[in-house]
Amino acid sequence: GTSTPSTRPETTTTDNYAFAFDIDGVLIRGGRPIPEAIEAMRVLNGQNEYGLKVPYIFLTNGGGKTEQERCVQLSRQLELEISPAQFICGHTPMKEMAEKYKTVLVVGGEGEKCRDVAEGYGFKDVVTPGDIMKDNERTTPFRKLTDQESQHSRKRNFGEIEIEAIFVFADSRHWGDDQQIIIDLLTSKYGRLGTTSESYDEGPPIYFSHNDIIWSAEHEHTRLGMGALRTSLEAIYESITGKKLVSTVFGKPQLGTFQFATRLLQQWRKDTFGINKPPETVYFVGDTPESDIRGTNEYNESSLSENDWYSILVRTGVFREGTEPRFTPRATVDNVLDAVKHGMKREM
Ligand code: G3P
Numbered sequence: 331g332t333s334t335p336s337t338r339p340e341t342t343t344t345d346n347y348a349f350a351f352d353i354d355g356v357l358i359r360g361g362r363p364i365p366e367a368i369e370a371m372r373v374l375n376g377q378n379e380y381g382l383k384v385p386y387i388f389l390t391n392g393g394g395k396t397e398q399e400r401c402v403q404l405s406r407q408l409e410l411e412i413s414p415a416q417f418i419c420g421h422t423p424m425k426e427m428a429e430k431y432k433t434v435l436v437v438g439g440e441g442e443k444c445r446d447v448a449e450g451y452g453f454k455d456v457v458t459p460g461d462i463m464k465d466n467e468r469t470t471p472f473r474k475l476t477d478q479e480s481q482h483s484r485k486r487n488f489g490e491i492e493i494e495a496i497f498v499f500a501d502s503r504h505w506g507d508d509q510q511i512i513i514d515l516l517t518s519k520y521g522r523l524g525t526t527s528e529s530y531d532e533g534p535p536i537y538f539s540h541n542d543i544i545w546s547a548e549h550e551h552t553r554l555g556m557g558a559l560r561t562s563l564e565a566i567y568e569s570i571t572g573k574k575l576v577s578t579v580f581g582k583p584q585l586g587t588f589q590f591a592t593r594l595l596q597q598w599r600k601d602t603f604g605i606n607k608p609p610e611t612v613y614f615v616g617d618t619p620e621s622d623i624r625g626t627n628e629y630n631e632s633s634l635s636e637n638d639w640y641s642i643l644v645r646t647g648v649f650r651e652g653t654e655p656r657f658t659p660r661a662t663v664d665n666v667l668d669a670v671k672h673g674m675k676r677e678m
Pocket residue numbers: 352353354355389390391392393501542544545546555556618
């Protein structure tokens with residue numbers, strides 16, 4: 331048979347550099363793609379003047395669904411195939427804690443979805459605020475579970491259960507009630523509901539999947555995030571106990587999260603493109619100076635990174651022109667398409 335010669339140049343994949351993307355405020359806002367995002371992804375997939383493909387991963391502080399579910403949604407929004415093997419969300423690194431505790435409280439997200447996420451990570455016994463409200467409806471004086479919520483909650487006898495740790499996986503949908511339950515546990519004896527510690531140092535540890543005070547959603551102004559919940563919990567805890575609340579935070583800008591991303595990127599480049607060496611440069615595109623730019627810069631300056639992590643700030647999210655970002659990016663551009671063009675041009 332005859333083959334028609336293609337007019338398009340063969341695409342090759344670069345092993346020199348890669349991209350990593352924040353999601354909210356860079357690619358998505360309020361459930362809809364930012365207009366330039368679809369084109370930006372096409373450019374990375376070879377639709378560019380150099381006929382070059384560039385590997386990339388996603389690193390969001392958001393969460394509340396399984397990585398699989400989130401990738402299906404993101405693939406639809408950005409009109410391309412995205413694999414969980416190139417995706418990290420706020421709670422992904424928490425899976426490394428699954429062996430450490432037996433019974434844990436998981437807070438945040440839509441309905442009981444985060445219970446599924448935690449069980450998928452291998453957590454053995456996952457309790458939700460709904461389970462606690464179902465066992466004792468006096469827990470939250472101003473809210474009763476709806477029939478549907480009640481159906482998805484598990485009736486247990488919390489008088490006999492020790493909750494060993496608290497994990498805030500995703501944004502709380504009921505701040506007041508979730509905070510009440512978290513405070514009950516933090517001030518308890520060894521995570522046993524109904525008890526109160528006299529010394530206030532017997533409560534379970536608390537972990538947050540990130541610490542973003544604000545984030546970029548559909549509203550024209552930024553919205554309160556999990557970091558705001560954490561800040562208010564600290565204030566409540568201190569006014570009740572007179573002690574400072576000690577907590578552990580995952581997500582950006584934590585260096586551990588960037589190390590996690592480095593390992594994922596290495597695996598992704600190897601499995602998908604057969605690239606066996608680390609990239610010289612990783613371009614990180616973000617909208618939040620405190621998380622994205624700070625994390626990228628500090629990781630880059632630390633002894634942990636073996637390549638150049640180059641921070642690019644976009645103007646489509648948390649950062650607004652006319653303000654001074656608290657952490658200085660290597661470049662500031664209008665949107666994610668300009669960020670991709672900036673990095674590719676720099677490499678040519
Ligand atoms: O809740 C999500 C938000 O705090 C940040 O998401 O994608 O901008 O890291 P992202």
